[in-house]
Amino acid sequence: MASSELVDITTACSRRGYLTTVGVVVDVLPPYRTKGSSACVTFTLKDCHFDEATWYGGLKVKYFNDRMDALPPVQRNDVILLRNVRINMFNDKPTGVASQHDTVPWAVLRSDSDPSSTHEIYTGPTSFSLEPLEKRAALMLLDGVVTTRPATVTQPTRKEVPRQQSQVFQASMTTSPPTRGLPLQLIQDVQPGPFIQILGQVVRMNTHDSEKCLLHLTDYTSNESLTDIRKDGEDELGTEGDTYDYLSRKRKNWPGPWGKMTIQVVLWEPHATFARTHVKEGQLVLLTYARIKPGNYSGLEAIVHQDKRYPNKVHIQLISNEDDRAKELMERRKEYWKVHGKPSDDPKKTARKKKIEQKKKEEKMEEGQKPLSLPAPGKINKSIKVRSYGISSRSIDYILSGASHINTIPGGISYQLPFQNVCYRPQVRVVDFFPPKLEDFAVQVPMESILAGDNGHDPSGTPRMQWEWRFCLLVEGTEPLVSNQVRAQMKLFVTGGEAEHLLNLDAVE
Known part of the structure; x- marks a missing residue:
């Protein structure tokens, strides 16, 4: 049974089961469709510790529903009330989960730019009224957000080390890698061992996980310990990074390069948040604090954990194509595509284009257009037998x-x-x-x-x-x-x- 008692975020993180809570949205990921029938939106709630990083002291919430319009339309700095949300542990962290089978009413309060106007309140999946205690707690949080927004929620910084925080993000947007630090290695040379730096181009990103972000990097050098990614239409036999030839699979709509040229990178916080906000597919990035280890399924992967010495430091940087080492990478890229043809288009755009063309073709067929193009002559199907064997065959x-x-x-x-x-x-x-x-x-x-x-x-x-x-x-x-x-x-x-x-x-x- 759900508790009717309204609890704060700190208490919610310490409990298990169903409860009611309210908090400020300090981080939110775009809604997306899962592999099943439901849609999902992930956000983080706080009612204190606003001067800490967004992932510190907050409650991560995953809200699922079969209808996209039934998800709470939360934005940063909104206040949201959740009734009957289930709290459990996920990756050793308390997480609120509203499954598509649960009924979890939500109310979103959003401040207006005009101080004299009343606050907007959105409720769902069905309309309901807030209890006096719920409304009073939500409005107190919303007023606090409006008052402290310039210094806290919009731009979270640590009061103890404000200078360090600003330096971190300035360094993360640098246009050239540092000349000192850990050794910079090509993908062809990486092996499990000490921390290193890796410079590469982002081939694919997966930002749907609320705890981490996955990148696939290439610098157009080959490493026999990596997963072998095969091009569509090629023979599927052969190893894919494992010594014993057990694994053989293709990545759907992979834009290239193929072969053993791409390494998977797992970014944990705070690097994951930076990547979701600033990094796009096709850009060059530098990992300044990466460790190589065997992957969970095959090949090698790079891990970028939180820096224990400097917890807020971001170890991923955007690199300009004009950098000397970036020029070497881009030259290798140019040589690769000379052999393998031009780089593939965005696989999502290509799939969408094919879907539109197929739909137009079906519409023409339904209108009565019947193209009778002849296929290449094939062999007669010997499995088809006639009923009247005594009749002579005629042309x-x-x-x-x-x-x-x-x-x-x-x-x-x-x-x-x-x-x-x-x-x-x-x-x-x-x-x-x-x-x-x-x-x-x-x-x-x-x-x-x-x-x-x-x-x-x-x-x-x-x-x-x-x-x-x-x-x-x-x-x-x-x-x-x-x-x-x-x-x-x-x-x-x-x-x-x-x-x-x-x-x-x-x-x-």
């Missing part, structure tokens, strides 16, 4: 050129029948079909009952329905052609029992 040209049946009725009126009741056995290849979607091959028709008096209706008088195959094939012959000869094509309408015999499958929905 499509012979069938189409057959004499039409002329019927004469009394009065001397003659006319051509629109069909021929003739049984042919051709050997053909299917080159197109209609309708364009295979799921539309079956239709629902009234059931024909053989029971006297039933008339295909159930006792309520509603016609009983059944599924029946009904589709059309465009076929051509398979006989050898002489030069400049074009194969004749013919449409076949297939339905009912004949379709079941062809497909060896009963029609269903």
